Amino acid sequence: MTRRFRIFVYQIEKILKTRFSKIIEINKKYSHPRLVVNKSTAFALLMLRIYLLFLVGLLIFKFILTARGK
Amino acid sequence: MNFFAKSFYEYRRVWKAIKIFLMISGPGIIVMVADNDAGGITTYGVTGAAYGYGLIWFLVLLGPIAYFVQEMTVRLGAVTKRGHAEAIFDGFGAFWGWFSLLDLFLVDFLTLVTEFIGMTAALSIFHIPPVITVIGVCIVMSIMVLQGRYWTWEKVALVFCAVNLIYIPAAFIVHPSVSDIIRQGLIPNFPGGFNNKIFFFLMANIGTTIAPWMVFFQQSAVVDKSMQEKDILWGKVDTMVGSFFTVLVAIFIVVVTGTVLKGQPIESAAQASIALMKVNSHLGTFLAIGLFDAGFLGAICISLASSWAVGEVFGWAHSLNNKIKDAPWFYAIYFLTLIGAGIVVLIPRAPLVLITLFVQVIAVTLLPAALVFLILLLNDEKMMGKYKNTLFQNIVTTTIVLGIIVLSTLYAISAIFPKLFG
Numbered sequence A: 001m002t003r004r005f006r007i008f009v010y011q012i013e014k015i016l017k018t019r020f021s022k023i024i025e026i027n028k029k030y031s032h033p034r035l036v037v038n039k040s041t042a043f044a045l046l047m048l049r050i051y052l053l054f055l056v057g058l059l060i061f062k063f064i065l066t067a068r069g070k
Numbered sequence B: 001m002n003f004f005a006k007s008f009y010e011y012r013r014v015w016k017a018i019k020i021f022l023m024i025s026g027p028g029i030i031v032m033v034a035d036n037d038a039g040g041i042t043t044y045g046v047t048g049a050a051y052g053y054g055l056i057w058f059l060v061l062l063g064p065i066a067y068f069v070q071e072m073t074v075r076l077g078a079v080t081k082r083g084h085a086e087a088i089f090d091g092f093g094a095f096w097g098w099f100s101l102l103d104l105f106l107v108d109f110l111t112l113v114t115e116f117i118g119m120t121a122a123l124s125i126f127h128i129p130p131v132i133t134v135i136g137v138c139i140v141m142s143i144m145v146l147q148g149r150y151w152t153w154e155k156v157a158l159v160f161c162a163v164n165l166i167y168i169p170a171a172f173i174v175h176p177s178v179s180d181i182i183r184q185g186l187i188p189n190f191p192g193g194f195n196n197k198i199f200f201f202l203m204a205n206i207g208t209t210i211a212p213w214m215v216f217f218q219q220s221a222v223v224d225k226s227m228q229e230k231d232i233l234w235g236k237v238d239t240m241v242g243s244f245f246t247v248l249v250a251i252f253i254v255v256v257t258g259t260v261l262k263g264q265p266i267e268s269a270a271q272a273s274i275a276l277m278k279v280n281s282h283l284g285t286f287l288a289i290g291l292f293d294a295g296f297l298g299a300i301c302i303s304l305a306s307s308w309a310v311g312e313v314f315g316w317a318h319s320l321n322n323k324i325k326d327a328p329w330f331y332a333i334y335f336l337t338l339i340g341a342g343i344v345v346l347i348p349r350a351p352l353v354l355i356t357l358f359v360q361v362i363a364v365t366l367l368p369a370a371l372v373f374l375i376l377l378l379n380d381e382k383m384m385g386k387y388k389n390t391l392f393q394n395i396v397t398t399t400i401v402l403g404i405i406v407l408s409t410l411y412a413i414s415a416i417f418p419k420l421f422g
Helices: A002-029 A039-068 B002-024 B027-035 B038-051 B056-080 B084-092 B094-124 B130-146 B150-173 B178-185 B196-209 B212-224 B229-260 B269-279 B281-314 B328-345 B352-378 B381-387 B391-416
Strands: none
Touching: A002 B094, A002 B281, A039 B352, A039 B391, B027 B056, B027 B150, B027 B212, B027 B229, B027 B281, B038 B094, B038 B196, B038 B229, B038 B269, B038 B281, B038 B352, B056 B084, B056 B178, B056 B196, B056 B212, B056 B229, B056 B352, B056 B381, B056 B391, B084 B094, B084 B212, B084 B281, B084 B352, B094 B130, B094 B212, B094 B269, B094 B281, B094 B328, B094 B352, B130 B150, B130 B281, B130 B328, B150 B229, B150 B281, B178 B229, B196 B229, B196 B352, B196 B391, B212 B281, B212 B352, B229 B269, B229 B281, B269 B281, B281 B328, B352 B381, B352 B391
């Protein structure tokens, strides 16, 4: 049982390492974006994203309230 | 003689154009009609019951909006030969790429859940248990993708698109008053005034007409179909035909429920089908079949949108033309999202109708993020050349983005302060 569990953990580790190495590889591949956006545009994009996620958070809050029947 | 020769030449020219269109068409029609998915049918059905014909003008407005957004993906896909996820990674780097991919995955999964909700609800009207529906749908959808060709998949999907038109004869059964439709439906108005209910319905209707998954899906489908720059014009026609049908079907659903069920407390398309069966059994059956078809069509497109996007980014084989042994991850993601969404629907006592409507609103809230990247990519002259956005296209698409942000904000405000708008 322990040996089987160790093999299972080893396999999972192996898969995760392969996956993470793939993610690192993707990050490296796209580390120099082709479109150069200036700092103010990048800031605006980030703010828009945060704002939209905030709105989604509010929607989830509203959903929970509605689902509870309040 | 000259007349006959000219006529024959014209006939040959038109017939050739039709043949080219039939070859190129597919991604635009499928994405647009699949847009009338289970969530869409529910939203339109409930809109008709709540406001009668009052919001038809808004649906008419959504047609060109959907076209302007989606035709950008045709140009981007045909020029870059890249799916949307890969285009974002390439254009804006990994940080924004991961953000977009996560957005897509979240919204796709939630929307896929709503497709299963629609399908199980539709078949439960015919006394088929949800678990059988989920298993059956997963099997049929597996067969569809495992036959190993994009072309076959596309033609099968087009058959399901044709079934979506079932709402058109349904509307003729209820004998609506055309003058009422024109008078109440085509003149812009906000029935009941500005309040959080109408914001919710406007948002849900936008969310069901344009959604982030559609952007990713159509661009990937254009690439998978190997469309070239010379095909862009036909790709645009394909998208235009699709947007026409999506709005047409939406209007007919609103006409059906607006004529028969106006003022009744209808919360879902399945409930509307049952109510309509009491009026006319054919009508209710039409609505139920349409609801199942819409859910099925939505599910096959949405699950593919996720698989394509992840495959593009991770560099895995990601085409329907690949066999399962050549693209194992592509198909693994497809099946996992499909089965995962199916399982969610089987959770006892989950508020399925509420989930359906809220998913549309969440999708539209996240839409501007996807559209901003799309507009920026389409303005890259180096990449797009003569296919870059014109000033007019930029004005239209930017207005759409700003409109959605304003509407999302108003809805959020109305959610926090429900009494503010009355």
